[in-house]
Structure formats: C-alpha cells, structure tokens
Amino acid sequence: MSDLTVQILQAVLALALAPLLTGMVRKTKASLQRRCGASIFQPYRDIARLMRKEAVVSHDASWIFPAAPTFILAATWVAAALVPMFAFANGLSSAADFIVIIGLLASTRFALALAGLDIGTSFGGLGSSREMLFATVAEPAILMLIFALSLICGTTRLVDIAGFIQGTQVAPHISLLLAFAGLAMLAVVENGRIPVDNPATHLELTMVHEAMVLEYSGRHLAQIELAASLKLLFYVSLISAVFLPWGIAPAGASLGQIALGLIVYLFKLAVAAKLLAFFEISIAKMRVFRVPQFTGVALMLGLLAVILLLVSRSF
C-alpha cells in the first residue's frame, strides 16, 4: 500500500479507536473494583449523546471558548497521526520529528488553558494554572528523553527511532529502560490519570483537567472528550512505537502485513489498557504540590539516561 494510504488509514483509525481504549481502561478498572462497569463501547455512546445535545455557552464567553475544542481535537489528531501505530508511513514524517509532535501537544495545552480562563470562573483559572504548572516539569523531562533516544538511535524522527529499535538487536540498554519508565510516568501526568489527576472525579478541588472543561457541553464537550481519548491513544502508540516497535509493518507492506500489524497493535492497546487500569486502582491520588516531584523523577530519569549514554554508548 502506498505511503499516503497508510498515513490516512492510521489517522482515521486513531480517531476511531481512541474511545475504545478509554472504554477498555474503564471496563478493566470496573472489574478490578468488582463492579460490573459499562460496556467498552460506552465512550462512543457518550460522544454520540453529547453531539445530539445542544451546546450551552456562557454569556461571558468569547470566541476562544467555542473555537478551542476544535483546535485541540485537530492538533491532537495530527500529533496522533504522526506516530507509527501499526505500519511505517513516511508521508508526513519528514515534516515533524519528536520535538514537533511534543510542540503540537503543547499548543493544545495552551489553547485549553486559555479556554479555562475565558469565562472567568475560579475553577477554570484553578485548572489552567495547575495544568501549566504540571507542564513546566514535564516538558524538560520529555526533552531529556528525546535527547537520550537521539543518542541511542542517532535521530529524533519517530519513524527512524522505531525502525532503529526494531531493526537492530538492541541489547537491553539501561538508559532505554530509564527512558521507558520516564515516558510512562509522563504519560500518566499528561493524560491526567491517577495519581496526578482523576478523570472521573466529583470533587471540584481535586480537579485539574476537568476543572478547565467544566463549562463545556454538547458538541464542544464531545470534541474535548474525544481529544482526551486521542491523547491517551497517542501516548500508548508512542510508547509502543519507541520501546516495543515489534509487529509494526514495514513501509510499503502488503495488505496482509498491515492487517497483522493492526492485530498486534490492538493487542498492545488492550495490554496497555489493562496495565493502566491496574496502576490506577493500586495507587491513591497525590496532592497537587507533590506532582512536580513525581514529574521531577521522570526528569531525573531522563537526565540519568543522557549522562549514562554520554559515559558509554553501551549503557
């Protein structure tokens, strides 16, 4: 299949599979808590229901408020489409390396934080201010992880990083393990999962992400929810592409290889959902001011990986 077809297929599937991943996480969490839980397809129904409803917008809202969800969903979608999921496509990879993808997510955070401030409610301001605080440690941490990967693989382009790790018999680098742990922690922070934030919280003072989107309803909320699911899918795809790229079909692969790659990818998603759910129910939410320390550990892991690699490339 041609590059472009694969690229479009990945983009479409990313959007289509994102709510399923969220549904799987919720279902697993429910069963681990000995609840029955909703079907794994419930997030699709939620989004469809929100889209059927009218949108309520405050009198105090400016154009930023309705425009932000569209931008956030679009930019997250582009970022997710740039990660190799089940097949390598070089179509867009020359336009964006790892840093650009992180930059795209930073733009969505910027837009969401502004939307939180738009109406002038205290909860919105609280969410925005905390979200930006969390990002301040997360961004240098992720840059250090990219630095470590570029030292191992000699590139910052995701396709090449994944190809390098897939292609060579990489001995278990210690620095690679450190980077893996760091990226997993960052994924938890960036997606607002427990212990950093609770996506299902009902207590306003503990909210971060939910506090910013409190005023959203109808189709705007549907876009925000879809973007949040997509971001989770993005991080799962990213971790699996960088650290476990096995099963990703090569560029120019046949339909059969791609189908196989897709099956492997779905398996990875299911495993990731189980692991995330297990992690979330086994830990308590931490105080807001502990989060920078948690993220700081990821930063230290990244720095340690870089320093180890500078000492010797074989670490």
Place this chain on the structure above:
Amino acid sequence: MLIFAALICQAVLVGIAGFAVCTAAARWANGIVYSATAVACLTGLGIALTCLLGQTQPALALPIGIPWVGMHFRIDALAAVFLAVVNLGGAAASIFAVGYGRHEQFPQRVLPFVPAFLAAMNLVVLADDAFTFLLSWEGMSLLSWALVVSHDRTAENLRAGLIYMAMAGFGTLALLTAFAVLTGSGGDFTFAAIRAHGVSPALSGVVLWLALMGAGSKAGIFPLHAWLPLAHPAAPGHVSALMSGVMTKVAVYGFVRIVFDLMGPVDWTLSIAVIAVGAVTALLGVLYALMQHDLKRLLAYHTVENIGIIFVGLGMALAFRSSGLAAAAALAFTAALFHVFNHSLFKSLLFFGSGAIQNATGERDMDRLGGLIRVMPQTAVAFLIGAAAISALPPLNGFASEWMIFQAAFLSAGLPQWGLRLMIPAAAAVLALSAALAAACFVKAFGITFLGRARSEAASSAKETDKASRFAMFALAAGCGVAGIAPGLYTNLLRPAVQMLTQAAMPFATLPAPLAPVAASHNTYNGLVIALCVVAAMLIVAIGMKVFANRRTRRSDTWDCGHPEANVHAQYTAGSFAQPIRRVYASIVFRAREAVHMPPPCDLAAARIETSLNDPAWILLYAPVGRAISVVSGRLNPFQHLTIRYYLGIVFVTLVVLLTVLAIWP
C-alpha cells in the same frame, strides 16, 4: 554606493529629529515625523536586504571624528543581518506610533529622540572602527535614557532612569576596556587592524568577560539585567518595543562582533561561561516574569529570558567552533541569529499590544484589566499570535528557532570535551523548562488581560485602537507566521553571516522542502506541512460537527458547578494564576513567602494574604555594591570641607609620593 545610501538614511533620521525639535508641539507633527521615520527605516531595510542578497560588503571612511583617524563604516554580512533587524523593528514602531503617538502628553519629549535613537542604533551596526562603535553606542544609551525619563512625573520612572544611567555607564566602560585590550598598543582602531593582530590567548578570556559584561548589561543578562525591567516599561509603548525588541539586539550584535569576529579563535572553556550565563538568564528571566502583574514589566522580563536563549545558542556555536565541528557551529549560530530576528518581531508586537491597552484603559496592571477580547478584538488576536509565538508553539517562529537550538544541543555528543558534553544537555533541559514556563506566563498574560470579565470600569469601556497601530501589529503577526512556516527563507538569508563567522552554513533550504538542521540529517521540520495538516484537521472536525452534531447553541449564565460568583474580583488574578509556580520554583530562587492574616472569629475584617519576593540580584549584588559606594563616599566626604592649607598639603604629599615612585621605578 549602498553604504553611502545607508549613511544618508541616518543623516535623514537625524534631520527628522531636528525637524521634530522645532515642530513637536504642533498637533500635525506626530504623523509627519513618524511617517518620515518609517520611510527612512524601510529604506535602511531595503539596503540591508540588498547587501545580504547581493553578498556585497560596501565600506566607506569619512574624514570626520578624531583627526587622521576618521570614521569607518562597512556593511558586511553580519552587519547587514542586524541592520535588517534594527530597521524592520524601527519601521514597525514608527508605523505603530503614527497612531499611538497622538495620545502622547508631552510629544516634544519623545518625538525628537525616536529618530535620533534609531540613527544611533544603525550607526553602531554600521561602524567599522572602535571609536565610531563606542561613540554610537554611547549615543544610543543617552538617547534611550532621554526616552526612559520622558515621563518623569513618577518617582518610579526617575529611579528607572537613574539606574539605567549607572548601568549604561558601567556597560560602556566594560566595552571601552574590551576595545582597549583588543586594540593593543598599535593605536589603530579599525576593526580590520584589530582582526589582523588578534588577541593573545591569555587576554582572550579578559576580552570575552568584558564583552559579556558590556554588551550583556545592555542586552539584559543576569545579574546585569536589573535596569531593564525598570527602564523598558517606563518609556512610551513604541519606545519600549524599540528598546526591548531592537536595542537588546544591537547589544547582541556588539557581543557577536567582538567575540566571534574580532577576537579570532576562542578557547572552549570560555564557551562554558557563555552557555552557563545564558541558561541562568533564561530561567531566571522567565521566573521573574511569572511573578509580575504589570503587563509591560512582564514583557520586559521576558526579554531577559529570550536574551538568555540567544546566548545559549551563541555559547554552543563557540563551543562547536572551537572544536572544529563547523556544521554544528553553523546550526547553533543560525539558531541564535534567527531567534534574534524572531524575538524582535514578537516582542515588538507584544509591546505594541500593551501600549494599545495602556492607551485604551490607562492601565498596565493586569489585575485591573480583563475581558478586553470583547472591546479590543483585533488587538486581542494580534497579541494572541505574539503570545503563542513567544511561547514556542508550532507552527510559529519562536518554535522554529528553539527547535534549531535543541537540534544543535543534540549534536553536542560529538564534542571531545567532557565538561561541554555534560553541560549542553543540562542547558537544553533548562531551555525546555523556560519554554514551558514562558507558555505558562503567556497563558497568564493573555488570559488575565483579555479573557474573563472586566475587572475595572476602564477595562469594560475601552475602545479598539486606531488603524495605524493595528496595521503595525498585524504586519508583525504576519511576520511571525511566515517566519514560522517558512523558516528556510530566513536561514537562507543568514547564510553569508554564518559562513563568515563559523566557516560553514546550514544546508540551503529550498522552500517547500523541510528544514534540515545539518546536511543529510533526517530530523527535519516543515512548518508549512504541519500548519496545513492542523488546518485541514480543523476543517474536517468543523465539518463533521456541522453534519453530525446538534448545531444549536444556547447562550446562558455561567454554570460554575452551580455557584457562579458575580463579583469580578473573585476571578483568577495574575498573582493567583502564578501561585502554584511561585510555590514550587520561587520559594527557592526568590525566597518567596506567603503570610495569611485571618481575622479572629466574629471579626468582619477582610482576610489578607501577603506575598513577598526577594530578588537575588539586588540582595547579592546591587545592595552590597551600593552600600560599599555609600560607605566609601561617606569616608571621603570630609575631604570636601578642608581648608586651603590642607589641600595644598595633600597636593605636596602626592607630588612627593609620585616623585619617589618615579625615582625607584626600574
């Protein structure tokens, strides 16, 4: 010919200044003076671009100044780059001021100085000998000082002027000494002669530190930045833009000219100093900025941050160059120069925005603004673009230059020196941290100022700014967009200057193709494709919502979990937005403290929270120096009130001592 035209431009600017002296009081003078200034600056921009594209290096010596020395001027590739930055910023500020300047209370205190200030900055860049350079540099300092104290009714502005004067004097002294060391005993002040005899390795460290102090104090590196956040906001809006967006770049030019060009090869150990100073400046600059609630002061502190980023880029270029990694040096140097250009665009834009707000509301304090997006919608859009650009968000220009700096940092593993290999990743992490803090700061700056509900009568009844000001802001915003999606256009223009100083250049960028940091690298970035992808995805989402979703929108009251608060002061303020960051970072760096005063039960007095910050630069550097000066001058004070006999005695003793020294001198 070109250099002659460039000098004519400066003469015209001085002429405009003279015209303004005579006519400033008239109402019609504002439009004429600033239009003429804009035309002169655009001509200067054209000359700079012609030199860059034609790769000519016109030079000229004028028989004025010191007898038998004269004044030398030259537009080489480096000068042309900075000439373009100065004149672009100058033209934008002049166009903005056509509208903005009409509100000026004392036009005769501002109008004559702006064209002269621009001419002085241009002459610094054009100078080809140390005498002309220092003379123009001092002129630039004095004229900008006059503009800083143009509104001298407030004690704050007077203090800013005093501190600026002291720091400018210190900076010029350092540069003067640097040039004295560079010139040596030969006495030939021309840059060509200085370049030819070079500087001994023992003295190169001295020159670099002097240049770092002299140019750095003007650019605003920590801890010599203290005057900058006081002086830049004190000036009128367009002058703040010129000082922050352009004058700091002239200072960077001074540093680059001395360290990269005149000094010759620089030892790698010195690059450590430049990188360290840059990283500390970037981080502290943005942390200071986050603590502000005065919009213009916040922007001024951000200049400090961006100067830090530029110095990290320059330091990396020095490090790579000293180890012979020419391609990496070219990348780092291009990134620094590109960031110089980018910062002049978005910082001017943001200062224009704050000037427009100050004109419309009379306020600079963000905690008394809010909701301006409704009354000043166009200013809000322009300011938002500038805020996103300075926060290094793709696909705007701030991201492109920071991306290049990160790519250069990734090449540091090829350096042979351990110190640098460990230092550059740490500096990159600091830059990423300051980029994230900058994003937080501009969410605050835009969100508190433009979003939410108006916190004062002035903010709710503000009017959109005039056409000329809006034109200037949107022109700069468009520049930020173009430089972001087509960075190759600019890196190509920078190639001659980079080639001149690092003996290599970034790969030539053919436009629709992505930007590659070094030849044959796969780490490419194509801002255009990313922008198109995001726009396409937004269209798909919007169309999808139109087709599949309920299109009805109902306007209603704010929900806020069922407890909407009618009091506008219950909204998040600049201080409360920064509170988490203050607790996490500033409690260490600035020893920030919070004290909550709760009234006893049944007492109806309001509860208060007091926060205090301690500026380490003032506590550790300026306060001790100030105390030392006052102690010394206190001790010397009695010498002012002696009788004539004592003075004669002192003269006699001095004479004897000096003669004795001369007698025993070998």
